Amino acid sequence: MTDNITSTGEEEEKTIYDELHDAPPKKKLKLTWVGKLGVTVVAFWVVMALIGPYIAPFHEADIIADDSYLPAFSTDSEGTYILGTDYLERDILSRIIWGARTTIGISFVATLLAYMMGVTLGIGAAVAGGWTDMILSRANDAILSLPSIMLGLLIVVALGTSIPILILTASLIYAASVFRIARALGQDIMVIDFVEAARVRGEGLWWVISREVLPNAAMPLATDFGLRLVFVVLFISSLSFLGLGIQPPAADWGSMVRQNLSGLGYGSYASVWPALAIASFTISINLIVDDISAKSGGSLAKKMI
């Protein structure tokens, strides 16, 4: 969220193309140190999600320690528990590392699905117009007019909790906001001169969408993907926190916070670590998005606050 008044980035060399309102996006993307920090943290968690189970000291479901809520760096015959143990005498560090795969993986798949649905329907609605656009937009408004957590609760009470249902629920709810953005972008691009030129030239609809509309919508959509991923992580963690998301014994950051909450009373930090893991991931993505949209003139950020 930045604007003309506050942006203090280095002046870049201006070319004549920068004057055009539909100038091609610049290839080079310079991030400030805040953005680089965000990239580092996100990259760390992605690596953890990929190789975590191979490097974690213990298995996520192993009940190994002698006692629950052991403080950090406790040692016993099995080894050292760097972040201590949880309410079921499991190693917290291992569960956080395993949880990266569950939490980030499920959220990523759900966001990807949401994007496939939202972008297809959104660009489709923008290109088709007329009745198709009208019906899709109204249906979309109905979904958007409900608090997402309420929708989630209703679906969970109707269909129960399982990972496929969780992914579908999250992707359906967030496809609605993707639809709105993709449709708005599509409509903006469809009236730009080069698209009209392409149509006059006699290019087919598919050619126009794939060669003109999508490349021009790609950058804003990519940035928005980051934001949407944050919302999905928050949504899924909140459901898990309420005990209605990912079910035990799978380690998941949201439910880890909930399960170890009683430990706070005994001075155990068991629920603080997974909460910090969520926060570091989501804040970092937002920092990157913020940095990129500040560089692209802030117009994108304004749309999305």
Place this chain on the structure above:
Amino acid sequence: MQRMVINRILIGIVTLFVVSILVFVGTSILPGDVAEIVLGQAATPESLAAYRAERGLDQPLYIQFISWLQGMATGDLGISKAGGATISSLIDGRLGNTMYLAAIVAVISVPLSIALGLLAAMYPGTWIDRVLTFGTLSLISVPEFFIATFMVLILAVNLHWLPAISRISPDATFLEEMRGLAMPLITLIIVVSAQMIRMTRAGILNVMNSPYIEMAILKGVPRKRIILRHAFFNAIGPIVNVVALNLAYLVSGVVVVETIFAYPGLAKLMIDGVQTRDLPLVQACAMIFCGTYVVLIILADVAAILSNPRLRNPK
């Protein structure tokens, strides 16, 4: 303008109707028969049929929907699966508790966040602005339970200032009551204010790009005066819009916060209902929450229409 407002309200009513269909159908496709769930395994076929006839469960779905909607409108919310108490008696005190919590949050957070948003907009790029924008960005990117957990850790566990669980007993003094409420209040205020501060700041800075502000700058009016005398009054519309929207966000904040602090409100009742799969209860609570949300969003839109002179006096 009247036509726009009426239009918006009509769309809202249609939305509410669609929402009620979603809530009803969504919870009706649940596998298993309500009569069997209520009467248990020992039920005879006769008693099942009698129960279905009594509750109207043998009727087609749309008739059930209409009678459910009628019940909703007249305050007859049906009977809870667990214990057989009427849902209106279960909701009765709970709804009041939640409204009480939400009202205090609104009274504190609205002036607070408008003031802080103004402050950030008044000195953009300074350290005040940077701290506020970075802080609020961090706060809106973490889940509500993260903030709640840290509040418990700091205020209850380390400092022993406040109780970690909020119980309200009827004979508590006002001070005791506030102490009990403090934790959920602080959490909700932080969650709601962060968003509102950002949007207030953005609203003001958006107005700052208009030509008459440029004029004022060229005249040499000091920045503080421009914000307070020129920009603020023109940003009131968007800000009212933001306030209504954020009070609507309270709906989802309340779900998590009531659960974590075991606050006896409507959201806690609903989550308990979801866990025991008490359908009629969940339907009733969901309708109340979604209804409030839709109404607040309509208010936000109407406020936006009313505050924009161009929409108020169309050419």
